[in-house]
Amino acid sequence: MPASLLSVEKLSIALPLNSALKTVVSDLSFDVNTAEILAIVGESGSGKSMTAKALMGLLPDGAKTSGSAQFQGVNILAQTDKERQLTRGTGIGMIFQEPMSALNPVLTIGLQMTEALIVHGLANQREADRKAVEMLDRVGIPSPQSRLGQYPHEFSGGMRQRVMIAMTMLLEPDLIIADEPTTALDVTVQAQILDLLTGLVEETNIGLLLITHDMGVVAETADRVLVMKHGKGVEEAPVRELFANPKAAYTKALLAAVPRLDADIAGPQERADADAPILEVGNLKKSFSKKNGFWRSHATTRALNNVSLSVRQGETLAIVGESGSGKSTLARAITRLLTVDSGNVMVNGQDFLSLKGEALREARSDIQMIFQDPYSSLDPRFRIGRAIEEPIRIHKKIGSSQTRQQVSALLEQVGLSPDMAERYPHEFSGGQRQRIAISRALACSPKILVADEPTSALDVSIQAQVLDLLLRLKKELDLTMLFISHDLAVVGKISDRVAVMRGGQILELGPTAQILHHPQHPYTIALLSAAPKPDPEKSQKLRVELPLLKDAGPLQELQPGHWVAT
Amino acid sequence: MLSFLAGRLTMGFLTIFVTTILVTLLIHLVPGDPVQIMYAQSQGTTPEQMEEVRKSLGLDKSIPVQYAMFIGRLLEGDLGNTIRGGQPVLDVILQRLPNTLVLAVAAMAIAILIGVPIGFFAAYKQGTIWDVTLMITAIAGISMPHFWLGLILLFYFAVDLGWLPVSGGGPLNLVLPALTLGLSNAAIFARLTRSSMIDVLSQDFVQTAIAKGLPKKLVLRRHVLRAGLIPIITMMGLQFAFMMGGAIVVENIFSWNGVGRMAVEAIFQRDYPIIQGFILTFAVVVVFVSIMLDAVYAFIDPRIRRSQT
Numbered sequence: 049m050p051a052s053l054l055s056v057e058k059l060s061i062a063l064p065l066n067s068a069l070k071t072v073v074s075d076l077s078f079d080v081n082t083a084e085i086l087a088i089v090g091e092s093g094s095g096k097s098m099t100a101k102a103l104m105g106l107l108p109d110g111a112k113t114s115g116s117a118q119f120q121g122v123n124i125l126a127q128t129d130k131e132r133q134l135t136r137g138t139g140i141g142m143i144f145q146e147p148m149s150a151l152n153p154v155l156t157i158g159l160q161m162t163e164a165l166i167v168h169g170l171a172n173q174r175e176a177d178r179k180a181v182e183m184l185d186r187v188g189i190p191s192p193q194s195r196l197g198q199y200p201h202e203f204s205g206g207m208r209q210r211v212m213i214a215m216t217m218l219l220e221p222d223l224i225i226a227d228e229p230t231t232a233l234d235v236t237v238q239a240q241i242l243d244l245l246t247g248l249v250e251e252t253n254i255g256l257l258l259i260t261h262d263m264g265v266v267a268e269t270a271d272r273v274l275v276m277k278h279g280k281g282v283e284e285a286p287v288r289e290l291f292a293n294p295k296a297a298y299t300k301a302l303l304a305a306v307p308r309l310d311a312d313i314a315g316p317q318e319r320a321d322a323d324a325p326i327l328e329v330g331n332l333k334k335s336f337s338k339k340n341g342f343w344r345s346h347a348t349t350r351a352l353n354n355v356s357l358s359v360r361q362g363e364t365l366a367i368v369g370e371s372g373s374g375k376s377t378l379a380r381a382i383t384r385l386l387t388v389d390s391g392n393v394m395v396n397g398q399d400f401l402s403l404k405g406e407a408l409r410e411a412r413s414d415i416q417m418i419f420q421d422p423y424s425s426l427d428p429r430f431r432i433g434r435a436i437e438e439p440i441r442i443h444k445k446i447g448s449s450q451t452r453q454q455v456s457a458l459l460e461q462v463g464l465s466p467d468m469a470e471r472y473p474h475e476f477s478g479g480q481r482q483r484i485a486i487s488r489a490l491a492c493s494p495k496i497l498v499a500d501e502p503t504s505a506l507d508v509s510i511q512a513q514v515l516d517l518l519l520r521l522k523k524e525l526d527l528t529m530l531f532i533s534h535d536l537a538v539v540g541k542i543s544d545r546v547a548v549m550r551g552g553q554i555l556e557l558g559p560t561a562q563i564l565h566h567p568q569h570p571y572t573i574a575l576l577s578a579a580p581k582p583d584p585e586k587s588q589k590l591r592v593e594l595p596l597l598k599d600a601g602p603l604q605e606l607q608p609g610h611w612v613a614t
Numbered sequence: 615m616l617s618f619l620a621g622r623l624t625m626g627f628l629t630i631f632v633t634t635i636l637v638t639l640l641i642h643l644v645p646g647d648p649v650q651i652m653y654a655q656s657q658g659t660t661p662e663q664m665e666e667v668r669k670s671l672g673l674d675k676s677i678p679v680q681y682a683m684f685i686g687r688l689l690e691g692d693l694g695n696t697i698r699g700g701q702p703v704l705d706v707i708l709q710r711l712p713n714t715l716v717l718a719v720a721a722m723a724i725a726i727l728i729g730v731p732i733g734f735f736a737a738y739k740q741g742t743i744w745d746v747t748l749m750i751t752a753i754a755g756i757s758m759p760h761f762w763l764g765l766i767l768l769f770y771f772a773v774d775l776g777w778l779p780v781s782g783g784g785p786l787n788l789v790l791p792a793l794t795l796g797l798s799n800a801a802i803f804a805r806l807t808r809s810s811m812i813d814v815l816s817q818d819f820v821q822t823a824i825a826k827g828l829p830k831k832l833v834l835r836r837h838v839l840r841a842g843l844i845p846i847i848t849m850m851g852l853q854f855a856f857m858m859g860g861a862i863v864v865e866n867i868f869s870w871n872g873v874g875r876m877a878v879e880a881i882f883q884r885d886y887p888i889i890q891g892f893i894l895t896f897a898v899v900v901v902f903v904s905i906m907l908d909a910v911y912a913f914i915d916p917r918i919r920r921s922q923t
Binding site: 104135137142146150152153155164199201212 | 741
């Protein structure tokens with residue numbers, strides 16, 4: 049019987065909201081044992097992050113908690129601020145989601161790592177420095193001696209999360225709470241950080257409370273899982289049991305909504321007019337130069353380096369890549385939201401990039417974009433009816449009663465009711481807003497839809513609905529789609545063909561089933577192996593080494609339609 | 615960091631260059647003949663005398679020639695002579711500039727020493743009665759015109775209580791004008807500091823610092839204050855420019871013998887060379903101060919200090 053490290057009982061949390069208290073967590077009970085990883089999984093609004101904050105004493109002013117949380121025999125919820133401060137860090141450490149903002153940008157890494165050691169009286173400055181270097185080495189930061197004098201901006205996102213972990217581990221806590229520690233990171237980096245965390249738990253016998261929304265992460269790391277919904281615990285079980293035999297209906301629905309890499313992939317549809325490309329992109333190049341100083345520009349990054357592709361009528365091509373791969377730049381270049389350095393984009397045989405004035409405005413109605421964040425892509429001061437109506441008024445020039453009918457039809461098409469046209473964006477949930485963004489994109493009857501990570505800001509159950517909607521619309525309206533994503537499993541669900549991008553180049557391009565099940569390029573293989581699989585039976589600790597970033601050669605056709613860079 | 619400063623220096627020279635053009639055009643921007651306006655009040659000036667003044671100011675030449683002459687003299691350190699008295703303008707300005715700078719720096723110090731702690735405290739107590747009271751006071755402070763606040767302070771401390779002299783040039787005379795100028799700017803600094811600190815307090819790294827088990831005071835002093843001061847330092851440059859402008863009003867209330875008072879006299883007397891010299895000096899001071907503060911800013915913010923080249 050493992051020793052219980054943290055024992056939470058009937059925890060309830062209420063937050064102040066408009067001078068009343070709103071309950072966000074109620075009657076939650078769970079245990080975390082030593083040398084164990086408990087994952088709390090839930091969608092947004094499930095109260096999982098608030099639970100973490102309550103345990104750390106980081107709740108906003110005015111928040112109320114009830115119940116108890118026994119940590120090493122002491123109810124930490126009943127402690128005074130001063131008592132809490134003494135056990136924070138040394139008893140329970142915390143790792144936050146955003147490595148970019150969780151470190152102070154104006155203080156050195158060394159100071160930030162060692163200050164708590166000194167405050168807690170665990171070391172003097174010299175010892176603390178030595179320990180910090182050791183710990184940086186342990187979490188895999190190269191040349192750690194030279195790092196203490198550096199500032200956070202001199203580290204990449206993954207490296208910062210390593211620093212964050214090292215900083216937390218340095219105080220030798222018995223329990224670490226990690227709140228979505230890899231959500232802000234690329235999958236290949238996520239894999240490394242998860243391996244690091246699980247390794248540390250094994251070596252040091254600490255307990256880890258992992259808070260996440262990602263079933264793949266849960267399957268790969270957790271020993272036990274607690275599923276939360278609307279502030280309540282829905283189901284708790286050992287990880288294999290939960291995935292093999294979920295009991296609660298919500299858990300079942302959640303697991304069903306997770307897109308899987310090993311799912312069956314429908315082959316591309318055969319069509320009579322399959323040969324006619326509607327969108328052809330040729331040798332696109334775009335560099336960004338970071339301005340530094342007044343006249344001179346330094347540090348040129350090539351966001352697009354000779355990108356060519358073509359998309360046939362009615363086809364969905366997915367562009368997959370990690371941050372900095374150039375996938376979003378490509379989407380913006382094709383829709384002319386930014387100007388490229390060279391290359392061309394042919395839409396329906398027309399040179400889209402050379403169009404000007406009225407002709408450009410007309411051509412724009414053929415190619416529309418859906419953005420990632422439905423919270424910032426809709427004007428908060430426009431009623432949504434007006435947001436959807438605007439492209440119609442610009443492009444179609446029809447009477448206002450007809451326009452209103454069209455708006456109603458568009459809203460119904462995306463599964464919303466026509467009377468919602470009078471409401472403002474803030475009255476809708478994230479998923480509803482993305483539906484609104486889709487109907488706005490469809491308003492001028494485009495032929496091509498460019499969707500830039502349209503579901504990555506959404507919860508997994510909502511993501512499944514939006515993907516289904518896009519699939520249905522594509523069929524009904526014979527849309528051609530360019531689907532930008534970082535998530536290979538999502539891509540498997542929606543696309544006919546996939547292009548894998550890295551460093552501004554396409555490394556592999558082919559039918560979805562080929563790319564996901566028989567990848568050829570080493571980078572594609574590494575990307576697939578790093579993606580967390582929502583199945584504890586299949587989770588593999590063995591990762592494929594990420595190949596070095598280098599200029600890729602021209603694409604070669606290995607099999608009909610399957611191109612790989614040499 | 616060097617290229618950052620080189621950029622700021624270049625911008626500074628450009629600003630001063632543009633100012634020289636405006637200064638040359640200044641005489642012609644006033645409608646009517648400048649020399650006639652200049653002598654409108656004095657009866658006995660003959661047309662010949664006016665013609666002479668016109669010549670001495672170079673107003674008989676074309677504007678580009680006037681500009682070339684102006685720049686030529688400027689490079690030799692000559693800002694021309696005053697019309698009343700015929701002294702070199704540069705000497706007149708340099709003689710009084712230290713007084714204005716002392717006033718502005720003292721006022722700046724008061725503004726920062728009062729404003730920043732108040733803003734920091736209000737941010738820490740955000741949403742409480744403390745915060746509300748302090749911020750209402752700050753808005754009242756910003757809304758208060760210099761001449762009004764100056765007169766109130768003058769009546770109370772100098773006339774009623776007799777603690778401080780009404781006017782003059784000694785160190786004690788500095789107190790009231792510096793306070794007048796400093797207090798209203800303290801209110802601006804308080805508001806700036808408050809919003810900057812509230813921004814920092816909501817950052818993740820503050821949570822990290824608390825989660826490490828640091829005592830609250832250390833979190834505030836080391837993590838919040840330092841990060842929150844950076845935007846305030848950039849605002850100081852702008853604020854200093856406003857403060858120089860405010861000094862013109864305050865110097866006149868307290869008869870403080872600085873360039874501001876000199877400028878107002880010169881404007882009444884249409885002594886164009888002084889006005890031109892004054893504007894140019896002002897531009898140089900403001901540009902110089904903002905470049906200095908940019909250097910401080912670049913030094914404090916490692917993201918700029920440690921950028922390559």
